Amino acid sequence: xxxxxxxxxxxxxxxxxxxxxxxxxxxxxxxxxxxxxxxxxxxxxxxxxxxxxxxxxxxxxxxxxxxxxxxxxxxxxxxxxxxxxxxxxxxxxxxxxxxxxxxxxxxxxxxxxxxxxxxxxxxxxxxxxxxxxxxxxxxxxxxxxxxxxxxxxxxxxxxxxxxxxxxxxxxxxxxxxxxxxxxxxxxxxxxxxxxxxxxxxxxxxxxxxxxxxxxxxxxxxxxxxxxxxxxxxxxxxxxxxxxxxxxxxxxxxxxxxxxxxxxxxxxxxxxxxxxxxxxxxxxxxxxxxxxxxxxxxxxxxxxxxxxxxxxxxxxxxxxxxxxxxxxxxxxxxxxxxxxxxxxxxxxxxxxxxxxxxxxxxxxxxxxxxxxxxxxxxxxxxxxxxxxxxxxxxxxxxxxxxxxxxxxxxxxxxxxxxxxxxxxx
Numbered sequence: 129x130x131x132x133x134x135x136x137x138x139x140x141x142x143x144x145x146x147x148x149x150x151x152x153x154x155x156x157x158x159x160x161x162x163x164x165x166x167x168x169x170x171x172x173x174x175x176x177x178x179x180x181x182x183x184x185x186x187x188x189x190x191x192x193x194x195x196x197x198x199x200x201x202x203x204x205x206x207x208x209x210x211x212x213x214x215x216x217x218x219x220x221x222x223x224x225x226x227x228x229x230x231x232x233x234x235x236x237x238x239x240x241x242x243x244x245x246x247x248x249x250x251x252x253x254x255x256x257x258x259x260x261x262x263x264x265x266x267x268x269x270x271x272x273x274x275x276x277x278x279x280x281x282x283x284x285x286x287x288x289x290x291x292x293x294x295x296x297x298x299x300x301x302x303x304x305x306x307x308x309x310x311x312x313x314x315x316x317x318x319x320x321x322x323x324x325x326x327x328x329x330x331x332x333x334x335x336x337x338x339x340x341x342x343x344x345x346x347x348x349x350x351x352x353x354x355x356x357x358x359x360x361x362x363x364x365x366x367x368x369x370x371x372x373x374x375x376x377x378x379x380x381x382x383x384x385x386x387x388x389x390x391x392x393x394x395x396x397x398x399x400x401x402x403x404x405x406x407x408x409x410x411x412x413x414x415x416x417x418x419x420x421x422x423x424x425x426x427x428x429x430x431x432x433x434x435x436x437x438x439x440x441x442x443x444x445x446x447x448x449x450x451x452x453x454x455x456x457x458x459x460x461x462x463x464x465x466x467x468x469x470x471x472x473x474x475x476x477x478x479x480x481x482x483x484x485x486x487x488x489x490x491x492x493x494x495x496x497x498x499x500x501x502x503x504x505x506x507x508x509x510x511x512x513x514x515x516x517x518x519x520x521x522x523x524x525x526x527x528x529x530x531x532x533x534x535x536x537x538x539x540x541x542x543x544x545x546x547x548x549x550x551x552x
Contacts, residue, residue, distance in 0.1 A: 142290065143298045146271065148174040150517045151302035153276050153289060156184020157194075157503045158487030159308035160259055161212050161510025162517070166306075167266035169518035169538070174300060175263065176271045176291060179415065182259035184310065186503065187252045188415040190338035192362045193230050193355060196451035196504035197244035199466055200234055206466040207237075207244055208448035211544040213507035216258060217248055225254030231354045246450075251358030271300065276309065279318035285481045285526075286318055304482050304517040304527060308510060311375055312423035312489035320477045322423040325371070325494055327379075331456055332371035333420035333498065337387035339365050339395070342411040348404035360411050365391035374419035383417050420488075420501065427491030428528070429473035436496045437463070441549065442471035444532040446512035446539065448547050449505040456495035469547060470500065472532055475513050481526040486513040508544065515539055 150166040152159050155177035167173040175182075185191045194217070198204045207214070220226035221239050228239055230249045237243040263270070277297065278290035288301040307314035312322055325332040340360040346353055355362045366387045372379040391413065399405045433456075434440070436449075450467035452460045474491040475484050485491070486509040488501035500506070516535050520527045523534075536546060 145291065145298040145300055146174055146269070147301040148172045148269070149303045149521045150174070150306065150514070151176060151289060151300050151304070152306045152308055152514070153314050154184065154308035154310060154487070155179075155182040155259070156308060156310055156487060157186065157213070157507040158510035158513070159184065160216070160263070161507040162306045162308055162486050162514035163263055163268045164212050164266045165511040165514030165542075166518045167263070167268045168542075169515055171518045171521045172269070173267070173514075174269050174271065174302065176274050176276065176289070176300060178273070178275050180272050181256045182263065183252065183255050185418060186250070187256050189418040190252060190340060190362055190412070190414040191418060192252055192357070193232065193247050193249050194503035195232070195247045196449065196502040197248065198246055199450045199463065200232065200246040200452060201462050203466050204235060204246070204450070206448070206450070206545070206548060208450035208467040208545060209504040209508045211508060211539070211542060212511045213504055214242060214244060215543075216262060216507070217244055217250070218242060219258055219262070220250050220254055223254055223258070225251040225357065227357055229354050249355050249357050249362070253358060276313050276317065279305075279314050281318050281480055284479060286483045289314060303521050304484065306484045306486060306513050306517055307425070307489060308486050310422070310488055312425040312485070315425040315477050315480070315483065315485065315489070316423060318480045318483060320479050320483070321426045323426065324375070324423050325421065327371050327373055329371070331494070333454065334371050335368045335374075335383050335387065335420065336418045337365035337391050337414055338418060339363055339391060339413040340411050341408050343408040345404040345407065350403055365413070366394060371421065374422040380417075380419075387417050388413065421497065423489055424492055424494070424497055425485055425489050426478050427474050427485065428476045428478065429471050429491060431470060431474045431490070431492040431496050433493050433495045436468040436499060439463070439465040439468045442469040444472040445469035445546050445550075446472045446475070446535065447505060447508035448545055449500045451499045451502045451505060453495055454498045456498055467547070470505070470509060472512065472516065472535060475509065475516070476528050481528055484513040484517055484527050486510040511544055512539060515542070
């Protein structure tokens with residue numbers, strides 16, 4: 129085996145860019161929920177994001193159908209996700225920037241009355257605006273255009289993160305850090321153990337490049353055109369033939385090159401062969417390819433497939449997940465119940481204190497991840513982690529030692545849904 133060449137980087141002192149009570153890494157759905165919740169609960173909150181806008185895979189990836197607000201099919205009387213996520217959709221709807229007219233088959237619910245169906249399509253530009261607006265209203269501070277490059281851990285406690293940006297490298301100190309990076313970057317940098325399906329796993333989820341079009345002649349179309357909002361229609365682009373490693377820069381480069389070429393070429397063929405597309409054009413491709421599956425960080429509890437299938441009651445439930453499992457049992461497995469409970473323990477990683485998780489990187493088995501990774505459960509997990517972080521700061525305890533009953537009471541008082549057994 130040939131030894132890889134290397135370069136020894138000189139050590140240097142890094143500037144402290146900010147000191148905060150709660151630092152949230154990643155501004156996707158989980159990061160939005162975490163940041164708004166932490167700030168609303170009275171702690172200084174700092175949101176670190178690699179792009180110059182918020183929204184994560186909705187805005188950067190153009191995944192504009194936000195799914196999992198309730199079961200797609202009966203039993204679906206329970207809206208599994210409320211709270212911050214539902215407020216966000218309500219505000220977008222009032223702007224004319226959200227609709228239930230998506231490509232998914234679903235029962236209608238009246239969004240004007242705050243009742244969300246399984247899937248809601250949004251205008252990604254409006255979501256960029258509203259995400260910033262709601263974060264600002266809550267008092268969140270921002271550090272954009274910044275990657276997390278390391279975690280500062282002393283005596284098994286995280287003290288902050290190292291960030292890299294156009295200004296160089298620096299440190300954000302925090303009493304609690306919430307990893308909402310999707311890939312579990314902070315936890316991995318802190319040497320928390322994790323699981324990740326190999327590329328050879330046939331059930332590992334492939335990547336897709338999304339794009340938006342204009343110029344479609346709807347009068348010539350065969351069939352209904354949905355996911356049209358903000359004047360543009362969102363379409364699925366090319367898909368990788370197999371899953372790649374979203375934590376490997378060479379795989380990321382390979383996937384971007386392959387999918388951008390194939391998406392453009394496939395669309396030109398569609399213009400020639402599909403009625404209504406003769407004068408259509410690609411108005412926008414996603415900022416980045418849609419990576420679905422990477423690390424699952426090991427926590428105090430690993431949420432299992434049996435837990436999800438049987439809807440096992442969790443004493444530390446912090447939200448409900450009602451999204452179907454995508455391809456573990458073949459395409460789209462629907463639960464026979466209204467949703468399964470996600471425990472707080474799955475948001476608390478092993479080994480390192482004062483670190484929390486939210487979003488698709490939480491502690492769970494691979495088939496459960498295929499359900500919980502979507503927008504609605506992710507923003508609800510974010511609200512739970514942000515609330516927990518704030519309560520931990522106020523009470524002077526590590527999040528691992530926080531009284532779960534206090535967290536649940538606070539979430540319920542702030543409009544979150546924890547399931548029917550919590551209804552009074």
